[in-house]
Amino acid sequence: MYLIDTNIFLEALLEQEDAIYVKSFFQSIALDQMFMTDLALHSIGIILFRLNKHEVLKFFIEDMISDGIGVISIQTSELTEVIDISRRFNLDFDDAYQYAVAQLYNLRIVSFDKDFDKTDRKRVKPQDVV
DSSP states (O other): OEEEOHHHHHHHHTTOTTHHHHHHHHHHSOGGGEEEEHHHHHHHHHHHHHTTOHHHHHHHIIIIITTTOEEEOOOGGGHHHHHHHHHHHTOOHHHHHHHHHHHHHTOEEEOSOGGGGGSSSOOBOHHHHO
């Protein structure tokens, strides 16, 4: 099962350079095998609002979230683990949060973010999975 990082979704939603790999990944993996964090969902919302792409967010929620990608989080009491992870691997808050959720739920991180490569969980890119 996979934890999909924010940048993966944005790559497809904004039709960026590697969108074809992302779309292929989404077509080849069942939605019930994919998860995202609440932080990733909110970050996508913030970015799409800034770009005045409200309809893209609406489509994303209706097409991906409502159809089966699980949105997961950690409890407030577990946030100190995010701090420890940040210090251990020199990650910013959002990457440390993603890592903590992946660790808690035993998920593989799918990301274009190389910062995960310096952790013991590493990451896979969409084209590595397909």
